[in-house]
Amino acid sequence: MSAPNDQRERKHWMGLLARSRPGALAALWRDFPEGAAHAEEPGITWLRRPETGMVMVRGRAGAVGAPFNLGEMTVTRASLRLPCGAIGHACVQGRDHEKARLAALVDALMAGPLAARVDAAILQPLAAAEAQTRSARASQAAATQVAFFTMVRGE
Amino acid sequence: MDAAALSGGFVNPAIDAARVFREVLQAMARPGRIAHIGASPPPGLSPAAASVLLTLADDTTPVHLAGACDSAAIRDYLRFHTGAPIAGREDAAFALGDWEALAPLAGYPLGSDEYPDRSATLIVELPALSAVGARLTGPGIRMHAQLSLPEIDPFTANARHFPRGLDFIFTSGDAIAALPRTTRVEAG
Numbered sequence: 592m593s594a595p596n597d598q599r600e601r602k603h604w605m606g607l608l609a610r611s612r613p614g615a616l617a618a619l620w621r622d623f624p625e626g627a628a629h630a631e632e633p634g635i636t637w638l639r640r641p642e643t644g645m646v647m648v649r650g651r652a653g654a655v656g657a658p659f660n661l662g663e664m665t666v667t668r669a670s671l672r673l674p675c676g677a678i679g680h681a682c683v684q685g686r687d688h689e690k691a692r693l694a695a696l697v698d699a700l701m702a703g704p705l706a707a708r709v710d711a712a713i714l715q716p717l718a719a720a721e722a723q724t725r726s727a728r729a730s731q732a733a734a735t736q737v738a739f740f741t742m743v744r745g746e
Numbered sequence: 747m748d749a750a751a752l753s754g755g756f757v758n759p760a761i762d763a764a765r766v767f768r769e770v771l772q773a774m775a776r777p778g779r780i781a782h783i784g785a786s787p788p789p790g791l792s793p794a795a796a797s798v799l800l801t802l803a804d805d806t807t808p809v810h811l812a813g814a815c816d817s818a819a820i821r822d823y824l825r826f827h828t829g830a831p832i833a834g835r836e837d838a839a840f841a842l843g844d845w846e847a848l849a850p851l852a853g854y855p856l857g858s859d860e861y862p863d864r865s866a867t868l869i870v871e872l873p874a875l876s877a878v879g880a881r882l883t884g885p886g887i888r889m890h891a892q893l894s895l896p897e898i899d900p901f902t903a904n905a906r907h908f909p910r911g912l913d914f915i916f917t918s919g920d921a922i923a924a925l926p927r928t929t930r931v932e933a934g
Binding site for chain 2: 636638639640670672678
């Protein structure tokens with residue numbers, strides 16, 4: 592099967608696609624010129640059409656404690672095969688069937704010769720947007736941090 | 747995972763599954779009635795058996811694969827389309843295979859007196875299915891019916907466990923018939 596590195600990278604981009612904002616993936620796909628050739632329905636064989644369901648998200652208290660059910664999350668999953676034989680799977684946050692379709696398309700294209708182009712045109716912008724959101728949120732939270740001079744912070 | 751095992755699910759899952767469920771229900775309600783259903787199966791599985799598994803199996807129903815049905819293609823097919831865990835015969839909710847592989851019928855869960863429904867349903871792949879052979883009488887059958895069962899004695903032995911016991915779905919190509927535990931089987 593694929594080397595551990597490939598699996599880790601695939602996990603990374605499947606996660607990026609899954610967490611992408613609604614419409615962001617569609618906008619990036621619209622601007623991706625080679626995308627149109629692969630997006631045609633007759634060329635795609637659906638292995639699983641986009642279907643929406645719920646998954647139970649579990650967490651661990653403090654990352655090392657006993658697992659508990661955090662809550663249910665809506666996900667949409669899809670699997671397809673391109674004419675060249677590459678298979679793409681997607682499991683994305685939310686109910687957007689189009690997002691699941693595009694995520695599966697991108698996953699399938701990453702297995703083929705267009706991988707570098709897809710990475711530059713779609714995955715990098717998604718990663719950049721996610722990093723920006725995360726740092727904005729962190730700096731907002733940091734602005735509210737209070738330093739106590741008389742108490743030792745528990746770190 | 748082999749690409750061939752991934753294809754062949756229901757084209758329209760909601761409608762196709764409802765249709766297959768209806769046919770299985772009718773087959774169990776009217777033993778001896780042969781109906782026709784079909785999804786695209788992986789190699790080694792009949793269309794009718796594939797349809798039954800796609801409709802009824804999910805991640806809460808362990809499936810036991812017997813004999814030639816215990817192939818990588820069928821395991822992958824089940825795992826991808828239904829999420830059903832593969833199990834040994836003692837834990838099976840469904841057992842799939844041809845008659846020689848599934849027999850003898852010892853070892854499958856028969857249910858308990860409080861929960862007789864917690865038993866296995868055997869999906870038996872037959873080379874042919876027709877309304878000749880063993881004579882069936884009982885609930886859901888007007889007068890009598892006939893079905894080409896592979897043997898007689900295992901079914902009469904199964905009836906002795908009532909209300910516990912096994913239920914059977916017979917498939918051949920796209921034909922399906924069923925035998926609930928309430929039906930009396932005699933030589934035809």
